[in-house]
Amino acid sequence: RSIVIDLTKVDGSGERWRGLRRYCESIQLQRGDYNRQLLSIRGDDLRALAIILETSPDSLVDELRDAGVLVEGS
Amino acid sequence: RSIVIDLTKVDGSGERWRGLRRYCESIQLQRGDYNRQLLSIRGDDLRALAIILETSPDSLVDELRDAGVLVEGS
Ligand SMILES: Nc1nc2c(ncn2[C@@H]2O[C@@H]3COP(=O)(O)O[C@H]4[C@@H](O)[C@H](n5cnc6c(=O)[nH]c(N)nc65)O[C@@H]4COP(=O)(O)O[C@H]3[C@H]2O)c(=O)[nH]1
Ligand SMILES: Nc1nc2c(ncn2[C@@H]2O[C@@H]3COP(=O)(O)O[C@H]4[C@@H](O)[C@H](n5cnc6c(=O)[nH]c(N)nc65)O[C@@H]4COP(=O)(O)O[C@H]3[C@H]2O)c(=O)[nH]1
Ligand SMILES: Nc1nc2c(ncn2[C@@H]2O[C@@H]3COP(=O)(O)O[C@H]4[C@@H](O)[C@H](n5cnc6c(=O)[nH]c(N)nc65)O[C@@H]4COP(=O)(O)O[C@H]3[C@H]2O)c(=O)[nH]1
Ligand SMILES: Nc1nc2c(ncn2[C@@H]2O[C@@H]3COP(=O)(O)O[C@H]4[C@@H](O)[C@H](n5cnc6c(=O)[nH]c(N)nc65)O[C@@H]4COP(=O)(O)O[C@H]3[C@H]2O)c(=O)[nH]1
Structure with missing residues (x-):
């Protein structure tokens, strides 16, 4: 299945997603x-x-x- | 390390790379x-x-x- 994170939503989201935010930043960095x-x-x-x-x-x-936090349809 | 395959070269390359060609096609298909x-x-x-x-x-x-078969600089 495809997991597509909506980055415009995850920033404003609550405490529970702090780990997810850090994870996304790390991936974006590794990839450029x-x-x-x-x-x-x-x-x-x-x-x-x-x-x-x-x-x-x-x-x-x-x-x-x-x-x-997921992109619609993913 | 980054492994970047030059697709324009791998098609014309020899028998030894038949498996690599098939692998690349399969990845391209999976990704679209x-x-x-x-x-x-x-x-x-x-x-x-x-x-x-x-x-x-x-x-x-x-x-x-x-x-x-590798893209220059990779
Ligand atoms: N189609 C395709 N192009 C390739 C591939 N490998 C290298 N490139 C080209 O070389 C640059 C670096 O690619 P990358 O290391 O995959 O690093 C990429 C990749 O990690 C990510 N990225 C860009 N577009 C996509 C996408 O549509 N999906 C995903 N999952 N990642 C993407 O952003 C980085 C920078 O992308 P760009 O500035 O666009 O620039 C890309 C792209 O123009 C490949 O296997 N397929
Ligand atoms: N767990 C995880 N790690 C990630 C993710 N995105 C990037 N990484 C890590 O960052 C490295 C560089 O990613 P890249 O620049 O996109 O460079 C990538 C990218 O261009 C391409 N690639 C690998 N897997 C995929 C894939 O499933 N889809 C696409 N479109 N490209 C891929 O091959 C290059 C080298 O891949 P790796 O040796 O695996 O090396 C990857 C991997 O160790 C992710 O979503 N999850
Ligand atoms: N390694 C690598 N692979 C590449 C690159 N550009 C495209 N691809 C591959 O080609 C597929 C189609 O890319 P697209 O038509 O540009 O269209 C893409 C792109 O516009 C967007 N997209 C989805 N996820 C990402 C992401 O994580 N990063 C980026 N930058 N774009 C994404 O949605 C479409 C579908 O994306 P994917 O499922 O990832 O599927 C991508 C990905 O597998 C690249 O620079 N490097
Ligand atoms: N061994 C191998 N398998 C590959 C490769 N490219 C694609 N696949 C397989 O094809 C699935 C879909 O790839 P995608 O459309 O690019 O969709 C990918 C892509 O958009 C993104 N992604 C994952 N890893 C990377 C990465 O290292 N770099 C980039 N730029 N995007 C990645 O996350 C999506 C889902 O990834 P997966 O669940 O792993 O699911 C991946 C993976 O099972 C590859 O180079 N090597």
């Missing part, structure tokens, strides 16, 4: 990726983030969607 | 990546290709460079 709108991450990353946030990959996707 | 000039692959991929081609990652990079 200056797209300010969105960032696609790996399925592996979703699994790693789920462990860090003490939830499951599927639940994390639902949470991200409810928080409005 | 239509850049006909070059393709960056993962360090993981270099390691996997080295095993398949019965060589080491470092030796494979040298071989690819000598065969003119």
